[in-house]
Amino acid sequence: MKRLRILTLIALLLAIITFVVKNRKPSTVPAGKGLLVDKAWLSINKHPLTPQAAVRPPDQTFLTYPEWFLVFSPAEQADYFKTHTSTTFPYLKHVDQMWGGYGVMYDQIKGNFPFNTGYHVMIWVIAGSTTVEYGIKSFYETVIGRVTDISPNEEMTAEDKFNADYEYSYVKFIEALPWYEYDFNHQLKMLWSSASFSGPHLLRKLERRYYLTTELLVKSGYGWLIGLGTKSAYETASLxxxxxxxxxxxxxxxxxxxxxxxxxxxxxxxxxxxxxxxxxxxxxxxxxxxxxxxxxxxxxxxxxxxxxxxxxxxxxxxxxxxxxxxxxxxxxxxxxxxxxxxxxxxxxxxxxxxxxxxxxxxxxx
Structure with a gap:
């Protein structure tokens, strides 16, 4: 029994080392330092022909990047999950890209436009919550998911295939509408009603059901809270x-x-x-x-x-x-x-x- 505990501890330490080493390299390469855009391009149009109600702040062409990265990231996952399980997805690389891109964006606008408090706060909230989510997923997949994962030449479980379909559905939705309006509860029902329990890799199937059920429940509740906060703090966005x-x-x-x-x-x-x-x-x-x-x-x-x-x-x-x-x-x-x-x-x-x-x-x- 003592030997088993020692082996378990060694396996856990190796998993943590793998987790850290695999994700330590920066993955956003700036074209230079500081301001990279011609300063003449960073101006406010004082006399627009556009009706004032339809005018948006000029710095938001930069600030919308982190928001859109949270469309690109699920889209990349949806594509990857067609042929791979989520266990091997580089979640922390995406965290690095999200914050790295935001840093470069901020270098372009700081001192050139008034500080856009509302938009920065929104970025901090969504990027912060995504950092927590992806960090947990990366650690879980490295320590637990890799134990139940199948080999690349084996057919994926119904649960892993469901994950790919769910991610694709989610991406198509958020390309046009806020993520928190997505019906995660419907996907949870689909997981338990349409994904078959039969088939090989029972341990993987059970572990994935736990993983996906937890994700969908958390996102459903968190999305509901974010929706309430957004409606009280921000106007409805024009389409x-x-x-x-x-x-x-x-x-x-x-x-x-x-x-x-x-x-x-x-x-x-x-x-x-x-x-x-x-x-x-x-x-x-x-x-x-x-x-x-x-x-x-x-x-x-x-x-x-x-x-x-x-x-x-x-x-x-x-x-x-x-x-x-x-x-x-x-x-x-x-x-x-x-x-x-x-x-x-x-x-x-x-x-x-x-x-x-x-x-x-x-x-x-």
Missing amino acids: QTAVVMDRLPTGLDTTGFVHNIKVLPNGMVLANLPRYAEFNTAVSKLAKNGVGFTEIAGNESAIMLTVLTEKPLNITANYKILFTQPIFTRPGLSRVALVTTVGNLSSLVRTLKLKGVTIEHIYDY
């Missing part, structure tokens, strides 16, 4: 972004993605585009048809976007690179954060498309 375009080509089918079109006295066009994930699609369609942007959410200066690429980008005067992050589950692929101006956005989008670079997201304030 549209106002833009001013230099033109809108005759004959271009804008059904479903350009709304409330109004021609301004100077000949420019004021309209609303879908916000969040659909904003990328709308901008890409318009840029492809030669449309240029004068204002986005009332802003005419810096706007950020992230791209996914396997090759280095040639830096030009039209954009700056902020940082690069490797996509650990897809070796060779990297996320690169770029900054350009609203006026140069369409040109940059066309250039990236021509080079076959995937635009991950355009941060519409």
Whole structure:
């Protein structure tokens, strides 16, 4: 019995050492130190053509990055879980990327814009809770999950397959709506009603049911609390972004993605585009048809976007690179954060498309 306790202690210490060593390397590589964006790009539009109610602070093109990383991270998990169990996912690497990206973002805006207290607090809350969640998951998977995990050449359990489906459903939801509105209770019912108890790897199946049940219950309760706090502290977010375009080509089918079109006295066009994930699609369609942007959410200066690429980008005067992050589950692929101006956005989008670079997201304030 004494020997068993010693062996258990040694195994635990080895697991902890593996846990620490595996996650100690930084995973956000800044393009330099401090301010990387032209200071002239960091300005407030004092006389926007956009109605004041639709104007958003210019620093939010940077501050929305940590928020969107919490879409990218589950999306990467959903893709990875199709062929791997969650036990081998690099959770702490994602924590490092989230905070590392936020640090670079803050270096660009500090001293250049008024401190956006509400948005920073929101980031600290969601990033802090994600740090706790991913830290617990990483430690649990290293110490417990690896004991029940199956070998790569074995078929995954019904519970591991459920995890992949649940993660995909969650990602599609949060691309358009706040995470705390997701129905975790429905997923919990699906886990216990649709995932079969039969099949091999009984220990793994039982352990995964415990793991997933705990996650869904905690997120359901925490999401409910966050929803209450958000509704009391923040206004309901608009699902549209106002833009001013230099033109809108005759004959271009804008059904479903350009709304409330109004021609301004100077000949420019004021309209609303879908916000969040659909904003990328709308901008890409318009840029492809030669449309240029004068204002986005009332802003005419810096706007950020992230791209996914396997090759280095040639830096030009039209954009700056902020940082690069490797996509650990897809070796060779990297996320690169770029900054350009609203006026140069369409040109940059066309250039990236021509080079076959995937635009991950355009941060519409």
